[in-house]
Amino acid sequence: MKVVVCTKQTPSTTAVFSIKNGIVSWDDPGGKPNVVNPWDEYAIEEGIRLKENHGASDVIALAIGGEESKEALKTALAMGCTGAILVSDDAFAGSDAVGSARIWAAAINKIGDAKIVIFGKLTIDDNMGVAAMMTARKLGWTPLTFVSAIKSISADSITVERLLDDGKETVTAPLPVVISVVKEINEPRYPSFMGIRKANRAEIPVWKAADLSVNGGTGAAASKVDWSHIFAIPPRVGSVEMIEGDSIAEQVKILVDKLFEEKVI
Amino acid sequence: MFDFITDEHREIQKLARDFAQKSIAPIADHFDETGDFPLETVRQMGSMGFMGIEVPEEYGGAGMDTLAYSLALTEICKVDASHGTIMSVNNSLFCHGILKFGTEAQKQKYVTAVASGQAIGAYSLTEPMSGSDAGTMASRAVLNDAGTHYVINGTKSWVTSAPYADYIVLFTMTQPEKKHHGVTAFIIETDKPGFKRGKKEPKLGIRASATSEIFFEDYLCPVENRLGQEGEGFKIAMTVLDAGRIGIASQALGIAEAALEASVQYAREREAFGQKIGQFQMIQQKLADMKCRVDASRLLIYQACLAKKEAAKTGGRYSMEASMAKLFASETANYCAKEAIQIHGGMGYSKEMPLERYYRDAKITEIYEGTSEIQRMVIARSLTGLR
Ligand SMILES: Cc1cc2nc3c(=O)[nH]c(=O)nc-3n(C[C@H](O)[C@H](O)[C@H](O)COP(=O)(O)OP(=O)(O)OC[C@H]3O[C@@H](n4cnc5c(N)ncnc54)[C@H](O)[C@@H]3O)c2cc1C
Ligand SMILES: Cc1cc2nc3c(=O)[nH]c(=O)nc-3n(C[C@H](O)[C@H](O)[C@H](O)COP(=O)(O)OP(=O)(O)OC[C@H]3O[C@@H](n4cnc5c(N)ncnc54)[C@H](O)[C@@H]3O)c2cc1C
Numbered sequence: 001m002k003v004v005v006c007t008k009q010t011p012s013t014t015a016v017f018s019i020k021n022g023i024v025s026w027d028d029p030g031g032k033p034n035v036v037n038p039w040d041e042y043a044i045e046e047g048i049r050l051k052e053n054h055g056a057s058d059v060i061a062l063a064i065g066g067e068e069s070k071e072a073l074k075t076a077l078a079m080g081c082t083g084a085i086l087v088s089d090d091a092f093a094g095s096d097a098v099g100s101a102r103i104w105a106a107a108i109n110k111i112g113d114a115k116i117v118i119f120g121k122l123t124i125d126d127n128m129g130v131a132a133m134m135t136a137r138k139l140g141w142t143p144l145t146f147v148s149a150i151k152s153i154s155a156d157s158i159t160v161e162r163l164l165d166d167g168k169e170t171v172t173a174p175l176p177v178v179i180s181v182v183k184e185i186n187e188p189r190y191p192s193f194m195g196i197r198k199a200n201r202a203e204i205p206v207w208k209a210a211d212l213s214v215n216g217g218t219g220a221a222a223s224k225v226d227w228s229h230i231f232a233i234p235p236r237v238g239s240v241e242m243i244e245g246d247s248i249a250e251q252v253k254i255l256v257d258k259l260f261e262e263k264v265i
Numbered sequence: 266m267f268d269f270i271t272d273e274h275r276e277i278q279k280l281a282r283d284f285a286q287k288s289i290a291p292i293a294d295h296f297d298e299t300g301d302f303p304l305e306t307v308r309q310m311g312s313m314g315f316m317g318i319e320v321p322e323e324y325g326g327a328g329m330d331t332l333a334y335s336l337a338l339t340e341i342c343k344v345d346a347s348h349g350t351i352m353s354v355n356n357s358l359f360c361h362g363i364l365k366f367g368t369e370a371q372k373q374k375y376v377t378a379v380a381s382g383q384a385i386g387a388y389s390l391t392e393p394m395s396g397s398d399a400g401t402m403a404s405r406a407v408l409n410d411a412g413t414h415y416v417i418n419g420t421k422s423w424v425t426s427a428p429y430a431d432y433i434v435l436f437t438m439t440q441p442e443k444k445h446h447g448v449t450a451f452i453i454e455t456d457k458p459g460f461k462r463g464k465k466e467p468k469l470g471i472r473a474s475a476t477s478e479i480f481f482e483d484y485l486c487p488v489e490n491r492l493g494q495e496g497e498g499f500k501i502a503m504t505v506l507d508a509g510r511i512g513i514a515s516q517a518l519g520i521a522e523a524a525l526e527a528s529v530q531y532a533r534e535r536e537a538f539g540q541k542i543g544q545f546q547m548i549q550q551k552l553a554d555m556k557c558r559v560d561a562s563r564l565l566i567y568q569a570c571l572a573k574k575e576a577a578k579t580g581g582r583y584s585m586e587a588s589m590a591k592l593f594a595s596e597t598a599n600y601c602a603k604e605a606i607q608i609h610g611g612m613g614y615s616k617e618m619p620l621e622r623y624y625r626d627a628k629i630t631e632i633y634e635g636t637s638e639i640q641r642m643v644i645a646r647s648l649t650g651l652r
Contacts (some may be wrong), residue, residue: 190284193314193327193337196276 001153002114003056005047005081006104006135007040007063009072010125019232036072039120041079041188042181046150047118048080049186054153058082060111064092064103070204077199078191084202085111089209094220097126101134106212108139116158117178121146132180138215142173148184267567270332277318277333281340284313285348293345296473297622300465302429303473307351311382315341316355320364324372325381331508332570335515342519346626347473349519353512354425355379359386362434362505363452366493375432375452384431388509389421389453389479390502396423397639399502400445404437404481408488415439415451415491417459417484425633428465428475430455434505436498437481448498452490459484470625507587509634511569514590517598517630518562524598524605524623525555531609542608551604559601562594585647592640595630602627 011017011026012033018025026032036044050056061076061084063069073084087107095103108114117139122129136143148163151170159172163182191199209218216222243258245251259265289306296303310316318334320326327333334356342349360376367376378384395402404419417437424433433453440447453460463478493501532543532552542548569590572583602624606613613620631637646652 190288190309190313191280192312193277193280193318193329193333194322196273196280197322197328200273200276 001050001054001056001116002111003047003050003059004108004111004114004117005040005043005059005061005076006117006119006131007044007061007072007076008037008123008125009034009063009065009069010037010123011035013038013124019230022230024230034068034071036075037120037123037125039122039124039181039183040072041120042183042185043118043120044076044079044081045186045188046181048189050116050150050153051080051082054150056116060085060114062087062104062107062111064088064095064100064107073204074196074199074202075191077202078195079189080195084204085207086204087207087212091209091219094223095218096223096225097128097130097134098216098224099218099222101131101138102214102216102218103212104131104135105138106214107207108135110207110212115175115177116153117141117176119178119180121180121182129180132178136178139176139178142177144171144173144177144179147179147181150179150185269567269571273329274333274336277327277329278336278340280313281315281337282343284310285341285344289341289344289348293347293473294616294619294622296345296347298472300467300472302475303348303351304429306348307385308382310341310348310352311380313382315352316382317360317376317380318356320356320360320376320380324364325377326360330570331511331573332567335511335566335570338512338515339519339522342516343523344519345473346516346520346623346629347471349516350471350474350629351385351426353509353516354388355386357509357512358388358505359432359434361508362388362450362501363492365504366450366497366501367452368489370489371452371492379432385426385429387424387426387430387433388505389424389427389433390436391421391423393420393422393478397636399436400448400499402436402438402448405441406437406439406449406451406486408439409485412488414485414487415449417451417453417481417486420478420480422478423466423476423633424479425474425476427462427477427479433479434492436502439495439498443496445499446496448502449495450492450498450501451486452492453484453486454490457484469628470622471629472625503584504582506634507582507584508573510587510591510640511566511573513630513634514562514566514569514587514594517591517594517627518559518566520598520623520627520630521555521559521562521594521601524601524620524627525552525559527618527620528552528555528601528605528608531612535610548608551608555597555601555604558593558597562590562597565590565593585644588635588640588643588647591630591634592637592644595627596637598623598627598630 012035016027018027047059051059059081061073061081063073064087077084119132133143144160146162147160149161151159157172157174161168161170243251243254314327317326318329322328359379363371363376379386392402406415406417408415435451435453436448438447439449459482461480466476532548535542569586572586576583605620
């Protein structure tokens with residue numbers, strides 16, 4: 001059983017950004033701190049566990065992005081993925097979510113024979129959370145989102161627990177599937193020193209647009225999403241008023257009157 | 266600037282830093298307070314490769330060099346020196362000695378188990394009446410008539426990790442009349458009859474690292490567990506300590522770096538007499554001296570790592586470089602921990618901050634694996650050739 005884990009290299013959660021005149025700049029002193037998209041660490045961990053506990057033969061980490069995305073793939077290898085592939089082409093730059101799903105699907109088809117594709121719940125740079133769903137649609141497979149536990153896997157089906165806003169549900173779907181995982185699913189392991197060395201020795205193949213049969217448009221030109229206006233959220237302004245009064249009861253009365261006045265209650 | 270530090274070294278350093286900050290920092294004070302042994306994180310470090318950084322991959326290690334070991338150990342000790350002590354004994358005092366002097370079978374069995382974190386190793390040279398002067402030990406190993414086993418008797422003291430160790434590299438006398446040349450090394454399995462552990466020593470610092478006496482009463486050690494030849498023990502002990510001292514230097518550097526970083530931050534924030542205390546010349550002097558000594562320690566450690574690499578090629582020793590790094594870094598750790606408390610005033614003295622722990626932990630680096638007096642002796646003897 002082959003498993004594909006889709007990962008993305010994203011700015012670290014501590015990265016310092018500023019926006020001026022619609023242009024985003026990255027202001028960290030001493031370089032741009034990238035990390036594996038934090039949600040994807042759970043996806044990578046779950047992929048590796050499928051190998052350890054469910055006999056998956058290959059766990060392949062896949063990333064779309066520039067050369068720097070190899071760092072995310074190296075982390076996946078150092079944690080224990082058995083292979084890694086980077087999909088990188090200038091023609092793909094600026095793809096929107098649908099364009100990206102087309103690329104994911106084409107790459108997954110080229111890998112071939114995958115039974116389970118795993119995404120993190122969302123990426124911390126775009127915050128859309130649609131990649132798993134859209135990729136499943138492009139592949140024609142069943143999407144299982146917000147998975148908090150893989151219960152069982154048989155030759156042709158998978159049973160998972162999904163974490164929803166108002167509870168959990170257990171569902172079974174025929175393989176192959178695309179799943180997205182939430183952080184309740186596991187505790188991602190640290191890479192090991194041995195893993196780091198293995199990752200540094202690994203050759204990570206780079207697939208170009210010409211290597212893939214992408215079905216439909218990709219890149220900025222085909223993107224339906226237009227970043228027409230980018231602005232920083234204005235800082236909140238507020239004022240503080242200390243309520244004076246002879247007793248607590250009096251202070252509370254003044255407070256309640258003011259809240260009524262402001263139509264807060 | 267230092268082109269011997271590769272990207273891979275930096276990746277190892279970063280992983281060690283992440284692990285120390287995420288998994289050790291939250292528990293360090295608790296284990297310091299209770300003196301319990303942090304078995305869970307020690308096992309986790311084993312599975313990540315922390316316990317056999319220089320051990321070749323075929324024996325379950327990470328197959329890296331001394332610099333990688335030093336960088337990783339420094340990061341661990343920057344957060345908690347106790348974890349560092351356990352790590353350093355496994356790496357340099359246990360695995361290194363068996364790799365250098367052991368048989369293939371010994372490496373397969375003992376190094377693999379400790380490097381992969383399945384077992385804990387220890388190193389036992391010191392005795393109640395034999396510390397710095399290691400040639401005067403009272404314990405004995407006598408070959409039995411059949412020539413199959415050594416019968417070991419005696420008491421060893423101050424054995425780091427002994428309360429939890431599965432295997433111990435032991436140094437004892439086979440021919441007392443020959444003094445140093447009568448010492449022989451053995452690999453002890455602690456689950457065999459005739460071996461007993463004493464109670465944990467209560468101590469000033471590195472309180473989560475467990476230390477105890479060990480006792481041998483007619484312990485039968487098979488001949489194949491002798492490490493090296495009869496009479497080679499003292500040489501093995503000293504060779505292993507050369508490697509170990511780079512580890513202790515790195516431990517000391519970690520403590521010193523932590524003390525310095527905390528001090529710089531505090532000096533920028535704390536105000537007295539209407540200004541930041543970092544604006545007082547007397548505080549500036551402390552910070553400047555700390556920084557110089559920290560960086561000088563690091564450079565001496567780099568020098569020792571390079572000298573060790575060179576020595577591996579030429580078959581020479583690097584005792585002087587290792588002693589210089591250990592001496593200077595350990596005194597730097599003590600200086601920095603002390604001044605860091607001073608800069609923090611009353612807060613430095615409080616257990617709310619880890620500075621008083623750094624202060625207590627720093628002291629051991631001037632004592633074990635050779636006191637500062639002994640390091641100065643090694644350095645001066647190397648310089649003069651006089652004994
Ligand atoms: C927490 C801890 C952990 C330890 N772990 C281990 C371990 O895992 N394995 C192990 O074998 N040992 C271990 N030791 C023992 C340690 O290595 C010894 O304590 C150290 O070598 C000093 O020996 P000593 O305590 O007998 O002091 P002594 O040798 O009695 O020294 C007392 C004082 O005399 C000085 N002195 C001695 N000789 C000279 C000289 N020639 N010139 C000038 N001054 C001199 C010393 O520097 C020191 O200041 C540990 C000790 C401690 C405290
Ligand atoms: C265990 C303990 C018991 C105590 N008991 C008492 C008590 O019973 N009663 C009581 O009133 N207080 C008590 N104290 C408080 C103690 O007196 C203060 O901690 C001490 O005066 C230092 O003040 P601080 O901690 O605010 O440090 P800070 O004043 O913030 O000093 C921080 C650092 O800046 C330095 N610094 C400050 N000003 C200057 C300057 N002008 N030039 C150069 N360097 C400067 C200091 O020397 C120090 O290194 C106690 C403290 C402790 C830890």
